[in-house]
Amino acid sequence: MAERLVVVGGDAAGMAAASQARRRDPSLDIVALERGTRTSYSACGIPYLVAGDVESPDDLVARTPDEFRQEHRIDVRMRHEATAIDLDARTVEVRDLVHERTFRLGFDQLMVGTGARPIRPDLPGIDGPHIRGVQTLDDGCRMLGEARELECRDVVVVGSGFIGLEMAEAFVRWGAKVTMVEANERPMSRQLDPDVGDRLVTAVRGLGIDARFGEAVEGFEEGLVHTASGPLRADLVVLGLGVAPEATLAEEAGLELGTRGSIRVNRRQATSTPGVWAAGDCAETYHRVSQRRIHIALGTVANKTARIAGVNIGGGYATFPGVVGTAITKVCGTEVARTGLSTEEAERAGFATVSATVETTTIAGYLPDAQPMVVKAIAEQVTGRLLGMQIVGGSGAAKRIDTAATALSAEMTVDDVVELDLSYAPPFSSTWDPVQVAARVVAGKV
Amino acid sequence: MAERLVVVGGDAAGMAAASQARRRDPSLDIVALERGTRTSYSACGIPYLVAGDVESPDDLVARTPDEFRQEHRIDVRMRHEATAIDLDARTVEVRDLVHERTFRLGFDQLMVGTGARPIRPDLPGIDGPHIRGVQTLDDGCRMLGEARELECRDVVVVGSGFIGLEMAEAFVRWGAKVTMVEANERPMSRQLDPDVGDRLVTAVRGLGIDARFGEAVEGFEEGLVHTASGPLRADLVVLGLGVAPEATLAEEAGLELGTRGSIRVNRRQATSTPGVWAAGDCAETYHRVSQRRIHIALGTVANKTARIAGVNIGGGYATFPGVVGTAITKVCGTEVARTGLSTEEAERAGFATVSATVETTTIAGYLPDAQPMVVKAIAEQVTGRLLGMQIVGGSGAAKRIDTAATALSAEMTVDDVVELDLSYAPPFSSTWDPVQVAARVVAGKV
Numbered sequence: 001m002a003e004r005l006v007v008v009g010g011d012a013a014g015m016a017a018a019s020q021a022r023r024r025d026p027s028l029d030i031v032a033l034e035r036g037t038r039t040s041y042s043a044c045g046i047p048y049l050v051a052g053d054v055e056s057p058d059d060l061v062a063r064t065p066d067e068f069r070q071e072h073r074i075d076v077r078m079r080h081e082a083t084a085i086d087l088d089a090r091t092v093e094v095r096d097l098v099h100e101r102t103f104r105l106g107f108d109q110l111m112v113g114t115g116a117r118p119i120r121p122d123l124p125g126i127d128g129p130h131i132r133g134v135q136t137l138d139d140g141c142r143m144l145g146e147a148r149e150l151e152c153r154d155v156v157v158v159g160s161g162f163i164g165l166e167m168a169e170a171f172v173r174w175g176a177k178v179t180m181v182e183a184n185e186r187p188m189s190r191q192l193d194p195d196v197g198d199r200l201v202t203a204v205r206g207l208g209i210d211a212r213f214g215e216a217v218e219g220f221e222e223g224l225v226h227t228a229s230g231p232l233r234a235d236l237v238v239l240g241l242g243v244a245p246e247a248t249l250a251e252e253a254g255l256e257l258g259t260r261g262s263i264r265v266n267r268r269q270a271t272s273t274p275g276v277w278a279a280g281d282c283a284e285t286y287h288r289v290s291q292r293r294i295h296i297a298l299g300t301v302a303n304k305t306a307r308i309a310g311v312n313i314g315g316g317y318a319t320f321p322g323v324v325g326t327a328i329t330k331v332c333g334t335e336v337a338r339t340g341l342s343t344e345e346a347e348r349a350g351f352a353t354v355s356a357t358v359e360t361t362t363i364a365g366y367l368p369d370a371q372p373m374v375v376k377a378i379a380e381q382v383t384g385r386l387l388g389m390q391i392v393g394g395s396g397a398a399k400r401i402d403t404a405a406t407a408l409s410a411e412m413t414v415d416d417v418v419e420l421d422l423s424y425a426p427p428f429s430s431t432w433d434p435v436q437v438a439a440r441v442v443a444g445k446v
Numbered sequence: 447m448a449e450r451l452v453v454v455g456g457d458a459a460g461m462a463a464a465s466q467a468r469r470r471d472p473s474l475d476i477v478a479l480e481r482g483t484r485t486s487y488s489a490c491g492i493p494y495l496v497a498g499d500v501e502s503p504d505d506l507v508a509r510t511p512d513e514f515r516q517e518h519r520i521d522v523r524m525r526h527e528a529t530a531i532d533l534d535a536r537t538v539e540v541r542d543l544v545h546e547r548t549f550r551l552g553f554d555q556l557m558v559g560t561g562a563r564p565i566r567p568d569l570p571g572i573d574g575p576h577i578r579g580v581q582t583l584d585d586g587c588r589m590l591g592e593a594r595e596l597e598c599r600d601v602v603v604v605g606s607g608f609i610g611l612e613m614a615e616a617f618v619r620w621g622a623k624v625t626m627v628e629a630n631e632r633p634m635s636r637q638l639d640p641d642v643g644d645r646l647v648t649a650v651r652g653l654g655i656d657a658r659f660g661e662a663v664e665g666f667e668e669g670l671v672h673t674a675s676g677p678l679r680a681d682l683v684v685l686g687l688g689v690a691p692e693a694t695l696a697e698e699a700g701l702e703l704g705t706r707g708s709i710r711v712n713r714r715q716a717t718s719t720p721g722v723w724a725a726g727d728c729a730e731t732y733h734r735v736s737q738r739r740i741h742i743a744l745g746t747v748a749n750k751t752a753r754i755a756g757v758n759i760g761g762g763y764a765t766f767p768g769v770v771g772t773a774i775t776k777v778c779g780t781e782v783a784r785t786g787l788s789t790e791e792a793e794r795a796g797f798a799t800v801s802a803t804v805e806t807t808t809i810a811g812y813l814p815d816a817q818p819m820v821v822k823a824i825a826e827q828v829t830g831r832l833l834g835m836q837i838v839g840g841s842g843a844a845k846r847i848d849t850a851a852t853a854l855s856a857e858m859t860v861d862d863v864v865e866l867d868l869s870y871a872p873p874f875s876s877t878w879d880p881v882q883v884a885a886r887v888v889a890g891k892v
Binding site (some may be wrong): 054266303330367368405408412421 | 458468488490491494499500501505506591608615734744745746747749750766767769771772773774775776780781783785810812822842844845846847848849851852853854855856862865866867868869870871872873874875877878879
């Protein structure tokens, strides 16, 4: 009899692992369980769906259940929820949500791709119906509907991370009155050093958002958000406080957990139980610069770790070298990106740091389309090893972070970065790319 | 008495070396000789000056002679041409072009930054007054004047390299009727593989340029360019056949020359004579991937090699690791970039290659601003080492070449590139960056 792989979760990680396993091992019997109504969609696209930039929610779906069934011979079962895993018996308890019946499914190998869920702070009134996290495509569709309705005038976004900023912009574009409440003194404070985060404040306010930094939410009630400064009107509250790994099923089954409750995996994406794998937002990963285990929920990481899991499930051998902490977004016209460690993260990891923040332009300063950009480079004292970079600026600024991300993987020093043969023509860059200008200034301080 | 540094050539290379030397050694007596009327300008900006994008030619000047005099204590002598170098006597013969007198200037160290000159093919009528290379800012100013005049209706651009394409677009934007004559079958044939170069043909023609590929120029006469297919009307002819190192002075002095007549230098930018240095477009450089000495005339390389020369002149120690062959430009809305070796270059250098060309989009395909882009990745068979990459596509496509340029410096394999933690959000990229998509496909062929 063919070996059976059961996949729990039919989104990016689960289905990428399943497809890769199928490619490696045509004989596998693959069953994928998804409690929702869609497979493999771009969760990162939800803010753009809500903003009205995407024609149809179906556009966010990379592959439909039928495509998986026909092209990859994967038995995708929609509206089927895995409710328990028995690691000894090697079975999954499954609830068919449509026919309301429960059954057990045996597995030889199991792939856990249960994703993450928006963090809901333990505050009075948090369970109110108008308080939403951004998780599934169905959530996105519902919010798009609400955004379109004129009644939805007051939107409060709690938190100022990537999703918070992207959702705030989406609602502003529909004409809503958006207030952002952030306990920290500046946006994206976990991602950016204070001097770089400060540059974003102007961009957020310029968007017409009533941004309240340094103001904590104290509770919710129907139509209101309470903060230290008093109540705010809120027809809708969007939670942008980040996500936590959805690892309850794994934990209850007895799989070992790691950082912040994520599922512990080794470099092959294997969990503590042989033949059981995890990848994507539910799993732990590794930071190549801090050399620490971390939890990071990003589409890129989900796809990469799932591919590694799939290769190993299919009988191949692959390891995931880890991440360097790259992230990017756009707030109206202002682009933001970061990679590596922030100064605080670097010091927490034990590095003594030097850094430099340079003001420059996205393209040759004498061209009419040149826009300001700021680059901060962080390096290790004495060795000059690049540890991190942060960028805020106009069009074309942020994607330059990839140069730094690549340099981090290669453990380059700032001197190495200065000598890189980066592309230059006036409509693309200054002669010394801004990334190199920042590296040069730091190199002078090492 | 203070040691004297004489700098021949007051453009990017000469003045960057002089400034760096000054920073390292405050006691140096520095004299810079420039036969023209401007120092340190962006020659790469000339096509944009001619196109009308730059307000004033002075905007292209990074630093004026007075700034060098006052801020760096460099004795800049404008309209002074070095006419001979006596390496034994350690003197330079100088012609003061304004006062029409000649004198000798002794040096302890000499920095040669004589640049490059446009290639003028040995064809009948090549010396006609309407046949122009793009070299100095004064050339640029003159062409801007001509472009503005309605009389200048027919412009023929000979060659289709970077400068040829940029100048063709500049004249098209002023309403000229532009014909491009290129002996090769496609544009940028030395830079791009045929399948990638083909993508550019449409862009060039879409610009309204009468592009004649596979058609060689046979000669010129007043108002005409002769090709195998007959004469073309030409009020102005722009040469876009690349540049050759301007090393006559160095050669006559007895300095050793290298590839294509460029001045031979070691990794510290030292020439064959102690205390005599060269950098920028006149000097030889080194290709980190092919491991061959090459001549390459680019602003980035000029600035980098000049900085190295300046550090060494000032008593420091620095070496230039070489280039990886990165270049970028834009033809109307189409961006083009390349790095590393083309397939032909790689095979000539002895590599057995595999490659893949992928069609993708600049940003998430479901967003309205997504534009097509093509990425070709070239790798070494067996080892999978990345050897080169080429990109053609819409806005945001080409600057991604820097990821490949950085990966080449680190001698990464295509598998390493696939695992890079590159930035992703829907307005910036597909989940797998196009660079990684190409690397993945090649990795499958290694």
